[in-house]
Amino acid sequence: MSVPSPPAVPYHATAQRPAWPSLPARLRAAVAARLGAPVVQARTAGAGFTRGFAALLHTADGHRAFVKAAPQAEQPHLVDWYAREAAILTRLPAGLPAPRPRWTLWEAGWYVLCLDPVDGRTPRLPWDQTELTATLTAFAGVAEALADPPAELTALGLPHLADLARDDILWWGEVAAGREPAPPLPAPASGRLADLVTLESRLPGYAVTTGLTHGDLRVDNVLIDTAGSVWFCDWPWLCHGPAWFDLVTLLITGYAAGLDVDALFAAHPAASSAPDDALDVTLAALAGYHLTAATSAPPTASVHLPAHQRWTGEQALAWLCQRQGWA
Template sequence: MAQATGTRIGWRDLPTGVRQRIEGIVGGPVVAAVSQTGGFSPGTADRVVTADGRRAFVKAVTPALNERSAELAREEARISAALPEHAPTPRVLGSFDDGDWVVLVLEDVEGVPPRTPWVESEIDAAVAALAELADALTPAPLPVPAVTDHLAEGFGGWRRLAADPPADLDPWAAAHLPALIAAAEHGLAALSDGDTLAHCDIRADNILVRPDGRLVIVDWPWAATAPPWLDRVLLALNIIVHGGDPERVIADLDRRNVVGVMAGFAGFFRDISRLPPPPSLPSVRSFQRWQADELLPWLRRHL
């Protein structure tokens, strides 16, 4: 299994002035910081503790590490600040952008990622959390792009693969490229109607399970307006690639729409995995290729 990870800096790598501003938000000098693994940003992802026991989760990145990561951090700070308090998301304690560093300080949620392969109880809890999110975030509480703006190019992956097929393209996929192209086009069209603020990056490493079993959805840079069912399909996608029963999530959804979105993401992952990795994100292409490879058996059964 490929891991989603960047080459992260840590709390002590931040400039002194940036750390001091963060400590002003948290409410005291930080005496301990534990870096968190997972995700693709090269910036910090630290659980910090102050001298008097206050806790927070700190995310900080500079364009010098990766320009796109800084852009996404700015968007995440904007979106996170607009999420309603009753939604199952972390509270924002503060943020700032000094031009060199983009910083977001969140509550430190007590929890751990769901187990993978996925277990039924956590699948059901995730479905419940996504339903709660859809209720809280319809209509979207702030202006964001439509998800089709994010995905239009990516969902053309199978068409690009057909025009320039790699030597190691899966034989079944190579024999069914017209069907995969058509399914991805249908999936993109199905996503064009919706005013829910969808997370758009639902994966096990973007979810925390609290001790009471309730789930919190974290990491919001990709949020966009979409149909309320999109995040459920992305949950099912993650269950497919990690193992578990995706039918607990998608059994009541329009199957043609589900297959179309799965085909679109599979083509996107397989096509983009051919590119060189971006700066400070060495594993992203292998992770994308792994997801494409894991989706193909499901598509063979359902296309």
């Protein structure tokens, strides 16, 4: 069992976003017009690692809405993510705990996505047992609903995790080939590069499935509302892939808290059909991805992103070393 290791920056305070008053006046007027009343309060979202606008807006007539916005000129990738998320959320099966879109608009060179509001917060870390149980239970329901997704959702041409792995996730092979600098490794992983390459190389073959999974299930994409219900946010990375991959990304924070995450993984319905070494394969891939990505951050990302990636990579690698008996 690991010694508790908190993230370098609390997940509720990782974002660097523009404030509502700093948005173009024409954009603010257009948003207020669509909301039907002037905006009297804006609570900026503190979680996340982009620099896009994201806030819970309160209007003069007492209504609320969650609004995301990004400028096409400076953040075209973020505009694409928001537009993709809008298309996905519209087509998710009914009843899933995901905020639903209300409308989108273009104004003053900005793309805006308006969602139903969720009055919630990121889970407490180290994990509160009640919140962890609720989150894992809610994710089991999501995984079951997306195992046989509706045709209107798959018609969007969603990516496949197997391809994403080959293109962007598997980095130990690049390190071994000398095409990527080797990140600092702790003593237990020193001299294990060949083992890491072998493990991560199995991920594309394991990830082939017709089912869908969230694709980015970090703790900052989970909200606990005032009633204790769990909501999953930020859906632009929905992809064809096994739900156990997202289960691993979520449980990394549990490993850091010293929980018996091996048992939690094995007992979860999403892992019922996982290959025997799926957990190790995923940990190896995630460790390589995050540790190599931590060396720099794009200018459109929060300055806290490298610290998050370094911490995540270190925890994934430590969990893997523990499981493999590397000392």
